[in-house]
Amino acid sequence: MAPYLLIFFLFTNIASSLLSEEEPVAIVFRFQQYLNTTSSFLSEKETVAIISRFQQYLQIDTAHPNPNYSLSTAFILSLAQAIGLESETLEFVEGKPVVILKWPGKKTHLSSILLSSHTDIVPSENQKWVHPPLSAHIDHNGDIYARGSQDMKCVGLQYLEAIKRLKINGFEPVRTVYLSFVPDEEIGGKDGTGALVNSKNFEEMNVGVVLDEGVASPDENYRVSYGERSLWWLVIKAVGSPGHGSKLYDKSAMENLQKSLESVWSFRASQFDLVKSGLKKEWEVISVNPVFLKAGMPSPTGFVMNVQPSEAEAGFDIRVPPHADSTSLERRIEEEWAPASRNMTFQFKDKFPTVDKFGNPAFTATDASNSWWTLFEEAVKKAHGNLAEPEIFLGGSDARYFRERNLPVIAFSPISNTPILHHHHNEFLNKEEYLKGIKVYESIIKTFASFDEPIKEGE
Numbered sequence: 001m002a003p004y005l006l007i008f009f010l011f012t013n014i015a016s017s018l019l020s021e022e023e024p025v026a027i028v029f030r031f032q033q034y035l036n037t038t039s040s041f042l043s044e045k046e047t048v049a050i051i052s053r054f055q056q057y058l059q060i061d062t063a064h065p066n067p068n069y070s071l072s073t074a075f076i077l078s079l080a081q082a083i084g085l086e087s088e089t090l091e092f093v094e095g096k097p098v099v100i101l102k103w104p105g106k107k108t109h110l111s112s113i114l115l116s117s118h119t120d121i122v123p124s125e126n127q128k129w130v131h132p133p134l135s136a137h138i139d140h141n142g143d144i145y146a147r148g149s150q151d152m153k154c155v156g157l158q159y160l161e162a163i164k165r166l167k168i169n170g171f172e173p174v175r176t177v178y179l180s181f182v183p184d185e186e187i188g189g190k191d192g193t194g195a196l197v198n199s200k201n202f203e204e205m206n207v208g209v210v211l212d213e214g215v216a217s218p219d220e221n222y223r224v225s226y227g228e229r230s231l232w233w234l235v236i237k238a239v240g241s242p243g244h245g246s247k248l249y250d251k252s253a254m255e256n257l258q259k260s261l262e263s264v265w266s267f268r269a270s271q272f273d274l275v276k277s278g279l280k281k282e283w284e285v286i287s288v289n290p291v292f293l294k295a296g297m298p299s300p301t302g303f304v305m306n307v308q309p310s311e312a313e314a315g316f317d318i319r320v321p322p323h324a325d326s327t328s329l330e331r332r333i334e335e336e337w338a339p340a341s342r343n344m345t346f347q348f349k350d351k352f353p354t355v356d357k358f359g360n361p362a363f364t365a366t367d368a369s370n371s372w373w374t375l376f377e378e379a380v381k382k383a384h385g386n387l388a389e390p391e392i393f394l395g396g397s398d399a400r401y402f403r404e405r406n407l408p409v410i411a412f413s414p415i416s417n418t419p420i421l422h423h424h425h426n427e428f429l430n431k432e433e434y435l436k437g438i439k440v441y442e443s444i445i446k447t448f449a450s451f452d453e454p455i456k457e458g459e
């Protein structure tokens with residue numbers, strides 16, 4: 001900001017304070033705050049407008065099981081229009097709009113940058129929140145309470161606010177920048193990003209790098225992930241001869257299942273021990289957790305107590321890191337957890353590959369071999385952000401659809417000094433943290449969109 005503008009700003013700021021009969025102390029405080037914080041890159045009026053837009057987005061009820069995607073789509077499209085971005089709404093599945101915004105770059109032969117975000121949120125137990133989850137209430141600390149304030153309506157709008165500011169400042173991208181606002185990430189993303197990546201539209205976008213959501217960080221270092229563990233939902237089933245409850249005999253379904261459970265528990269313990277002893281991080285091991293056990297013959301009061309059942313089942317949530325030996329895990333399932341020799345069968349309710357479609361472990365390089373990574377580190381530093389050691393996420397997100405196609409994905413949300421409240425009660429994000437994040441994205445988008453060197457073959 002030019003010095004005379006600064007003075008004008010201070011003058012109007014103080015004048016408006018005087019008009020509102022604020023105490024002089026308050027004026028000085030606001031002056032200091034102005035010098036200190038984000039207000040030094042945004043006027044107070046802009047700040048108010050930015051926060052109000054964020055609140056409006058948070059107030060749209062896109063919670064499962066009935067997300068109102070027409071409202072979120074209309075909202076995003078109206079912002080895109082105001083900023084001057086091209087837009088297209090794709091409906092691969094009826095009622096599940098994927099909104100694509102485009103900021104064309106000067107060199108169309110270069111691969112593009114995709115800023116991905118999901119519009120849906122998980123449901124909330126309203127009565128357990130201090131402020132209602134769709135209120136976007138701002139408390140005296142500037143904490144904005146809402147479902148989606150961290151996961152991840154913040155990021156979606158920060159992309160847009162950053163682009164708006166870059167445009168105002170006359171920046172022109174060399175590479176095309178796309179934004180995707182997708183539905184259904186919280187329920188697997190099949191009809192959102194899953195459908196998008198398999199479409200002709202996506203091919204035409206010629207995406208070279210993707211930014212997608214991360215998680216908040218309780219300390220000052222932004223967390224960033226370069227991969228995630230793949231989800232395997234396994235159900236194993238044992239059969240055996242039924243029999244009277246009073247009789248001892250071998251090879252009942254319960255016994256067959258029980259042998260598998262012992263084997264699963266000992267494998268689980270071996271992995272957990274590596275974490276407990278500090279040899280491995282939690283995201284470096286395979287986690288296996290039993291989620292259901294099913295057996296017994298139901299009766300009006302519970303279960304029939306004198307029949308040994310002929311079938312027994314167990315379900316497991318397994319998460320496999322990209323570096324893990326998934327072939328040997330598959331063999332273990334076949335030979336130890338559900339061996340046919342023990343009359344057992346297994347089935348995956350869901351299973352994502354740990355490798356991309358070319359057979360390489362599906363993670364993004366975080367060294368000099370990946371120019372996007374180097375540029376990302378630089379850009380965050382330039383915006384005075386600190387990065388934590390890159391990690392593998394424990395859970396899954398839409399990023400897997402991109403990584404399956406061997407696209408680099410940097411999974412990152414610029415949220416520091418904030419408790420991790422994704423899917424928890426009282427999810428919030430501080431106003432200043434939100435504004436700071438816009439600055440960070442300004443830096444990243446500018447750096448990425450200016451990158452003029454070929455990345456892919458043919459560029």
Ligand SMILES: *[C@@H]1O[C@H](CO)[C@@H](O)[C@H](O)[C@H]1NC(C)=O
Nearest residue numbers: 029030031032033034036037
């Ligand atoms: C401004 O920053 C200084 C030093 O970082 C801090 O002591 C002060 O409390 C801040 N003032 C406001 C109004 O935020």
Ligand SMILES: *[C@@H]1O[C@H](CO)[C@@H](O)[C@H](O)[C@H]1NC(C)=O
Nearest residue numbers: 066067068069070071072095
């Ligand atoms: C979404 O909200 C609008 C406005 O409240 C309402 O008219 C519409 O019926 C809602 N759509 C769905 C699918 O709930």
Ligand SMILES: *[C@@H]1O[C@H](CO)[C@@H](O)[C@H](O)[C@H]1NC(C)=O
Nearest residue numbers: 239240251252256341342343
């Ligand atoms: C498997 O089923 C067959 C046929 O019912 C039976 O003869 C055999 O003993 C069973 N084996 C085990 C380990 O349950």
Ligand SMILES: [Zn+2]
Nearest residue numbers: 151152185213
């Ligand atoms: Zn999310």
